Amino acid sequence: MLYSTTTPTAKRAAFRERLRSGELLQLPGAFNPLSARLIQDKGFDGVYISGAVLSADLGLPDIGLTTATEVAGRSQQIARVTDLPALVDADTGFGEPMNVARTVQALEDAGVAGLHIEDQVNPKRCGHLDGKQVVDADTAVKRIRAAVDARRDPNLLIMARTDVRGVEGFDAAVERAKQLVDAGADAIFPEAMKDLGEFEAMRKALDVPVLANMTEFGKSELFTTQQLRDVGINLVIYPVSLLRLAMGAAERGLDTILREGSLTSELDAMQHRARLYELLDYEGYNHFDSSIFTYTSNANH
Numbered sequence: 001m002l003y004s005t006t007t008p009t010a011k012r013a014a015f016r017e018r019l020r021s022g023e024l025l026q027l028p029g030a031f032n033p034l035s036a037r038l039i040q041d042k043g044f045d046g047v048y049i050s051g052a053v054l055s056a057d058l059g060l061p062d063i064g065l066t067t068a069t070e071v072a073g074r075s076q077q078i079a080r081v082t083d084l085p086a087l088v089d090a091d092t093g094f095g096e097p098m099n100v101a102r103t104v105q106a107l108e109d110a111g112v113a114g115l116h117i118e119d120q121v122n123p124k125r126c127g128h129l130d131g132k133q134v135v136d137a138d139t140a141v142k143r144i145r146a147a148v149d150a151r152r153d154p155n156l157l158i159m160a161r162t163d164v165r166g167v168e169g170f171d172a173a174v175e176r177a178k179q180l181v182d183a184g185a186d187a188i189f190p191e192a193m194k195d196l197g198e199f200e201a202m203r204k205a206l207d208v209p210v211l212a213n214m215t216e217f218g219k220s221e222l223f224t225t226q227q228l229r230d231v232g233i234n235l236v237i238y239p240v241s242l243l244r245l246a247m248g249a250a251e252r253g254l255d256t257i258l259r260e261g262s263l264t265s266e267l268d269a270m271q272h273r274a275r276l277y278e279l280l281d282y283e284g285y286n287h288f289d290s291s292i293f294t295y296t297s298n299a300n301h
């Protein structure tokens with residue numbers, strides 16, 4: 001109903017347990033709390049909270065304009081409506097190591113199960129754009145150490161993302177990933193891998209879970225879950241995919257209104273009111289007042 005039926009602590013413990021199983025966990029990006037409900041309903045393993053989506057949602061490019069408070073607020077809205085673990089994009093941690101520590105605690109308070117901190121310079125930019133810059137190893141390591149020291153729940157997953165691949169090449173990215181693991185990172189997000197072989201080599205070089213970012217129209221090819229499983233990847237995110245799908249549909253709908261003067265021809269493409277109510281669990285609210293859920297779909301269509 002109103003909220004998740006389990007606590008953040010339990011979600012974190014369950015997430016750790018699932019990661020230990022070595023299975024490939026699939027985390028589509030929830031572009032809002034409602035889409036997190038849909039992701040849970042479909043049986044996915046977790047939800048991803050994307051910085052690119054949060055920025056786009058606010059009508060902003062993904063270039064380090066959003067604040068830690070905005071990310072924590074959105075994370076809380078999403079984490080509280082799902083029993084799934086939420087993994088959130090904490091960008092560079094929003095400042096110096098001291099700020100990273102505060103960011104981690106804010107996100108922990110928001111109820112997420114994990115977060116990733118990247119080694120780009122501030123202000124960051126989308127990892128699939130050219131011209132990004134990375135900080136030196138010492139700075140990157142300090143961010144991760146600060147993040148690890150700041151958490152109060154030892155099960156909060158601190159993932160280190162490295163953007164080194166797109167700047168200094170694959171070997172340097174492996175080297176950086178190893179340093180981040182030594183600094184205490186629980187998992188690695190190697191950004192902008194070129195091909196499946198690179199994912200496989202990265203996986204082999206590390207003894208912590210590795211994430212694959214299957215973002216569309218970026219630098220990485222879109223691999224199937226089977227391909228990712230075959231090379232031992234542990235987590236896959238589809239960070240912006242649901243937003244892209246929804247915005248694609250919204251644009252088609254707007255064009256239909258302009259062209260046809262009505263949305264009648266689009267009804268089959270829409271999520272039905274009945275399905276929306278099911279996701280929102282209208283029926284569950286009847287125990288407060290039995291007249292709350294009175295909708296029957298054949299009354300309308």
Ligand SMILES: C[C@](O)(C(=O)O)[C@H](CC(=O)O)C(=O)O
Binds near residue numbers: 062125240
């Ligand atoms: C994963 C990512 O950090 C995000 O914010 O979702 C982005 C996704 C994207 O811009 O396609 C990234 O890869 O940098």
Ligand SMILES: [Mg+2]
Binds near residue numbers: 051089126
């Ligand atoms: Mg991001």
